[in-house]
Structures are given as structure tokens and as C-alpha cells.
Amino acid sequence: MIRLDYAIIADIIEPNAKVLDLGCGSGELLALLKEKKNCRGTGIEIDDKEVVNCLERGVSVAQGDIDSDLDVYEDNRFDYVVLNESLQQVMNIEKILxxxxxxxxxxxxGIPNFCHTSARFQIFFGGQVPITESLPYKWYNTPNVRFLSLYDFEKFCAEKNIAIEKARYFTRGKEVSLFPNLLAHAGIFVLQKKLSK
Amino acid sequence: MQYVETKTILFSKPSDELTLKSGVKLGSISVVYETYGELNAQKSNAIMILHAFTGDAHAAFYHKGDDKPGWWDAMIGPGKAFDTNKYFVICSNVIGSCKGTTGPSSLNPQTGKPYGLGFPVITIQDMVTVQKKLLEHLGIAKLLSVAGGSMGGMQAVAWAVMYPEMLNSAIVIAACHRHTAQQIAFHEVGRQAVMADSDWMAGDYYGKAVPKRGLAVARMLGHITYMSWMSMEQKFGRKLVGKGELGYNFSKDFEVEGYLAHRGQSFVDRFDANSYLYLTKAMDYFDLTEGTRKLTEVFKNVKSDFLVISFTSDWLYPSPQSKEMVRALKANDVEVSYVELKSDYGHDAFLVEFDDQTRAITHYLAKVQRERASQ
Known part of the structure; x- marks a missing residue:
């Protein structure tokens, strides 16, 4: 079974695209993109164990910090830069984006939705920090440092003059189109720089 | 047990004459090398292993009668990282060494006596030039990979810059593209120790007493730089030798002192003091930027992929040096993978930490073979 977020991303990306995956983990997505779309991909990952896992998968990867390792690339080097489940784990979101x-x-x-209905119920009725499908951690062991909703992210993009070209939302292995900020556990956004007028 | 024999090739034709990086010409050299595995019909599965400072051509398998295998036997062999069921692995001794290939202890054909300081100063690039001659002799036009740690890693980077068309990949472990002031400084202390020994006689000691004391001190210092404070603390701590209490004199109190003395002594029996001078100098001269160029420019013509490996506790060739190469390679759109492996063994890690290196290299080589060498 291919993870739905990976399947959606692989669906979005055109064949033969050049891809950089920031926070690529064990390289599963990059391996999938290579297999399904013949993409030339490479990743950046901070955890040395995951880097070795990437190499075992035959994925090109460089251990490093996505906060400081992007300046070596010239403008438009990649067709796609992927930040799946990693943006909410970094401090300097604006700079990285x-x-x-x-x-x-x-x-x-790709971001988890902190304001899914079940999260709202847990906060309102349970009086506790929510634990959901896309936010499975306890407050004391979560790697996430930023908590945002799909709506927050859309607003942020509007403020920063970033165009959202496409957005796809999903929950429990299915895509959601209605009321995503209530019903989707996570969203995947395709962004582009807005051309200044 | 698999056996291997060291082979020798003599380059003595006038056309074999080397022009060294210094401009000096050197004719008639012999090179010793070993090979493991079989070269395939397309000649596309050859890997050249590049040894470190005091290493030799005997990288793997056993010599008849020996109870110890080659220096990287844990990495080279059937089913190992450099899998000899798949690859044809070559390792040669570098020029300037004392392990079979021509160096300062070899006989100068013009005088019939050992070269001593009459041997020209050689560089990392000269080592690579000689290795290329060996490859041509073996009829191999393109390597699947070059791989080495420390001074071997420096040769691997030099290979990728000097002969980009001849490589599919370079595996650079615990190395750098230029020696730093600190690295030069340690080497200089070692050289001064050798040259301060009255037996050194300006390098003309062959057939007489060798400068044992100086070479042993140089090696003791070297050993400290190859370990880490963690590995030394774990291995020795403040443990005392024999007597179990402090002697309140200047005999050896601590185990670490005994260990260094032992390492120094045993080194004297297996290494030539002049080679120590020449090879440390070769590393100190190593700077692919030649002091003026940007590293991104140096890597402009690189055609091979790269795998760069460093170790967390290696303070002699620290990770930022590897990272600098990785960044410059990325800037040139070279496909480069990089991992900083966790280890407490310091610079020695590349000779000790086999599990992670094996996992990384095995699959990396398979990928290179799949994506590049089969085309």
C-alpha cells in the first residue's frame, strides 16, 4: 500500500521532473517518484540513520539541515521542491519557504491540519491537546514546533504573495473536498511565486 | 580463506617517464598492486581502492602464510561492501611509499643507491597519475568507482577532478579537498621529530641505523590525532601500567603511554622514515583550489557521482570539510550523497566502523552500476 500523501504527490508531479525533497526521511517518496515518474530526485535529511536508509533504497541524499543548506542552489534548479510533513517541524518557516x-x-x-473536527472536539470537550491521525504525538514528544490549520496556511500564502496552484485534502486514506479545514486531517498544496505586478 | 598475490608492473620505457606536479621528471618506476574478483567482459565493473597514509596494496584477502588479511578486508570480499562477486577491485601502493611502489627507499637506477632525499617531492595528484598508468596497463578505460579514506579520499577527489571521464563515481571517506593549517601543523611536528633524530642523516641512513626514535615519536603523535578523546577515554582512561600506583618518577605510569610507545615501536619496523616525510608533504601540498580558485570552479568538470562520508568524532578531518565539498558539488549539479556517521573512534572510524559504511556503500555501488555503468 502506498501512503496516500505520497500517491497524491506522485500524481501531481510530471514525469522526468527534477525534485528536491526536504526532510526526505527514509527516501520512500523519492524512490516512488523515481519508479513511477522517472524523476531525478535528491533529498536532504538531518537524521543519519534515515540517510543510510535512503542510501539502502538507492536514493540520492545529503545529510544536512534544510535551514542552512539551500543557498548552494541557483534559482529554479528544481522543477519541484517538496516539503511534506516537514514544514511544521522547522522554526524558520518563512525563510525556508x-x-x-x-x-x-x-x-x-504537505501539512497536518491542527483544526480537524476531532481536534476541535478534543480541545473543547476533553480540555486537552489533541491527538489525531495526522498529529499522533503527545505534547511532550511531538517533533512539531508549529501548529496550524489548512486555513491558516492558505491565509499565510495570501499574505506572503504565494500562489496556491492546487490543493488536495485527505483523511483516513481518502481524499476530501468538502469543508477541508473541518474534515481533512492533512492537506497538500502546490505553490508558486506570484509574479509581481 | 581467499588468497591473493601482490603483482608488480615496471614502467621503464622512455614514454613512461612521469612529469610530476612539481615539473620534475621521474623515469622508471615500479608499481605494486593487487586485484580481487573478476573483470567482466565489458570492463565496466572495476573499482579502484585508494589506501591511506601508511597503507599498502594489500587491501584484502590473505597472503600465503599470513594470519592477518589485508587492511580493508572487512569491506572487500564476497558479499561485502566492495563485493568481489560483482566487482573487480584493484588496490595499488602509492608512489613515494615504502611498500613496493617506487619511493625514497627504492634504488635510484642512476646511482645504484637508495634515493633518500634525492627522490622528488610527490603530490596527491602524482599518485593519481601513476594509478591512471596502472589502469591503462590493465586495459580499463572507465572505473565504476574510486574509493578511499583519509589520504585515499584525497586521491579519490583528485581523481574526479583530474580524470572526470574515467569515473562513474567517487567514494570519499573522512577526507578533504585541501589540507588545513591544523593538518599541516601536526604533520610538521612529525617531520621535525624524524629530522631531529641524529640517525636520520639528512635521509641518508639506508644500510645504517634508522632514525627509530624520531619516527616513533612522529607515529605517537599521529596516533593521537587518529583517535578521539572518547575512544582514548574508553580504551585507557587513567588506567595505570603494571605497578598499579603512581611511580613519582618519569617511567611510564599510564596505559596510554605504554600503548603509544608500543605503536611507535611497531611502526618503525614496518615503515620508512623518508616515506613518512614524503607522504605527509604530499598531503600538506594538497589543495585542489591551488589557493586561488573557488571550489565550485574546481568541480566544474566533474562528471562522476559522489558519495561522501564523514564521522562525528573525527576531529582530524572534521565533517565541515566534507560538507564543504558536498556543497560545492551540489552547486555544480553533481549527484552527491553525504552522510555523517556516528562514531566515537575519531579519524580511525573508517578502518573500524564497518556496518554503516557497508550498508551505505553496498547500495550506493549497486545504484551506480544500475544507473550509470549499464548504459
Missing amino acids: DEALRIGKRVIV
């Missing part, structure tokens, strides 16, 4: 939009013609961002 700026860099991603500079070095990639398009940027794909």
Missing part, C-alpha cells in the same frame, strides 16, 4: 520558492519552479507543501 522563500528559499524553496527560489530554487524550485514549484513547491509542494
Whole structure:
């Protein structure tokens, strides 16, 4: 079974595209993109164990920090820069997104939705920080440092003059189109720099 | 047990004459090398292993009668990282060494006596030039990979810059593209120790007493730089030798002192003091930027992929040096993978930490073979 977020991203990306996956983990997505779309991909990952896992999969990867390692690339080096499940784990979101939009013609961002209905119920009735499908951690062990809703992210893009070219939402292995900020556990956005007028 | 024999090739034709990086010409050299596995019909599965400072051509398998295998036997062999069921692995001794290939302890054909300091100063690039001659002799036009740690890693980077068309990939472990002031400084202390030994006689000690004391001190210092404070603390701590209490004199109190003395002594028996000078100098001269060029420019013509490996506790060739190469390669759109492996063994890690290196290299080579060498 291919993870739905990976399947959606693989669906979005055109064949033979050049892809940079930021926070690529064990390289599963990059391996999938290579297999299904013949993409030339490479990843950046901070955890040395995951980097070795990537190499075992035959995925090109460089250990490093996505916060400081993007400046070596010239503008538009990649067709796609992917930030799937990693943007909410970094401190300097604006800088990284700026860099991603500079070095990639398009940027794909996948984020968990902190304001899914079940999360809202847990906060309102349970009085506790929610634990959901896309946010499975306890407050004391979560790697996430930023908590945002799909709506927050859309607003952020509007403020920052970033165009959302496409957005796809999903929950429990299915795509959602109605009331995503209530009903989707996560969203995947395709972003582009807005041309200044 | 698999056996291997060291082979020798003599380059003595006038056309074999080398022009060294210094401009000096050197004729008639012999090169010793070993090979493991079989070269395939397309000649596309050859990997050249590049040894470190005091290494030799005996990288793997056993010599008849020996109870110890080659220096990287854990990495080279059937089913190992450099899988000899799949690849044809070559390792040669570098020029300037004392392990069979021509160096300062070899006989100068013009005088019939050992070269000593009459041997020209050689560089990392000269080592690579000689290795290329060996490859031509073996009829191999393009390597699947070159791989080495430390000084071997420097040769691997030099290979990728000097002969980009001849490589599919380079595996660079615990190395750098230029020696730093600190690295030069340690080497200089070692050289001064050798040259301060009255037995050194300006390098003309062959057939007489060798400069044992100086070479042993140089090696002791070297050993400290190859370990880490963690590995030394784990191995020795403040453990005392024999007597179990402090002697309140200047005999050896601590185990670490005994260990260094032992390492220094045993080194004297297996390594030539002049080769120590020449090879450390070769590393110190190593700077692919030649002091003026940007590294991104140096890597402009690189055609091979790269796998760069460093170790967390290696303070002699620290990770930022590897990272600098990775960044410059990326800037040139070279396909490069990089991992900083966790280890407490310091610079020695590349000779000790086999599990992670094996996992990384095995699959990396399979990918290179799949994506590049089969085309």
C-alpha cells in the first residue's frame, strides 16, 4: 500500500521532473517518484540513520539541515521542491519557504491540519491537546514546533504573495473536498511565486 | 580463506617517464598492486581502492602464510561492501611509499643507491597519475568507482577532478579537498621529530641505523590525532601500567603511554622514515583550489557521482570539510550523497566502523552500476 500523501504527490508531479525533497526521511517518496515518474530526485535529511536508509533504497541524499543548506542552489534548479510533513517541524518557516520558492519552479507543501473536527472536539470537550491521525504525538514528544490549520496556511500564502496552484485534502486514506479545514486531517498544496505586478 | 598475490608492473620505457606536479621528471618506476574478483567482459565493473597514509596494496584477502588479511578486508570480499562477486577491485601502493611502489627507499637506477632525499617531492595528484598508468596497463578505460579514506579520499577527489571521464563515481571517506593549517601543523611536528633524530642523516641512513626514535615519536603523535578523546577515554582512561600506583618518577605510569610507545615501536619496523616525510608533504601540498580558485570552479568538470562520508568524532578531518565539498558539488549539479556517521573512534572510524559504511556503500555501488555503468 502506498501512503496516500505520497500517491497524491506522485500524481501531481510530471514525469522526468527534477525534485528536491526536504526532510526526505527514509527516501520512500523519492524512490516512488523515481519508479513511477522517472524523476531525478535528491533529498536532504538531518537524521543519519534515515540517510543510510535512503542510501539502502538507492536514493540520492545529503545529510544536512534544510535551514542552512539551500543557498548552494541557483534559482529554479528544481522543477519541484517538496516539503511534506516537514514544514511544521522547522522554526524558520518563512525563510525556508522563500528559499524553496527560489530554487524550485514549484513547491509542494504537505501539512497536518491542527483544526480537524476531532481536534476541535478534543480541545473543547476533553480540555486537552489533541491527538489525531495526522498529529499522533503527545505534547511532550511531538517533533512539531508549529501548529496550524489548512486555513491558516492558505491565509499565510495570501499574505506572503504565494500562489496556491492546487490543493488536495485527505483523511483516513481518502481524499476530501468538502469543508477541508473541518474534515481533512492533512492537506497538500502546490505553490508558486506570484509574479509581481 | 581467499588468497591473493601482490603483482608488480615496471614502467621503464622512455614514454613512461612521469612529469610530476612539481615539473620534475621521474623515469622508471615500479608499481605494486593487487586485484580481487573478476573483470567482466565489458570492463565496466572495476573499482579502484585508494589506501591511506601508511597503507599498502594489500587491501584484502590473505597472503600465503599470513594470519592477518589485508587492511580493508572487512569491506572487500564476497558479499561485502566492495563485493568481489560483482566487482573487480584493484588496490595499488602509492608512489613515494615504502611498500613496493617506487619511493625514497627504492634504488635510484642512476646511482645504484637508495634515493633518500634525492627522490622528488610527490603530490596527491602524482599518485593519481601513476594509478591512471596502472589502469591503462590493465586495459580499463572507465572505473565504476574510486574509493578511499583519509589520504585515499584525497586521491579519490583528485581523481574526479583530474580524470572526470574515467569515473562513474567517487567514494570519499573522512577526507578533504585541501589540507588545513591544523593538518599541516601536526604533520610538521612529525617531520621535525624524524629530522631531529641524529640517525636520520639528512635521509641518508639506508644500510645504517634508522632514525627509530624520531619516527616513533612522529607515529605517537599521529596516533593521537587518529583517535578521539572518547575512544582514548574508553580504551585507557587513567588506567595505570603494571605497578598499579603512581611511580613519582618519569617511567611510564599510564596505559596510554605504554600503548603509544608500543605503536611507535611497531611502526618503525614496518615503515620508512623518508616515506613518512614524503607522504605527509604530499598531503600538506594538497589543495585542489591551488589557493586561488573557488571550489565550485574546481568541480566544474566533474562528471562522476559522489558519495561522501564523514564521522562525528573525527576531529582530524572534521565533517565541515566534507560538507564543504558536498556543497560545492551540489552547486555544480553533481549527484552527491553525504552522510555523517556516528562514531566515537575519531579519524580511525573508517578502518573500524564497518556496518554503516557497508550498508551505505553496498547500495550506493549497486545504484551506480544500475544507473550509470549499464548504459
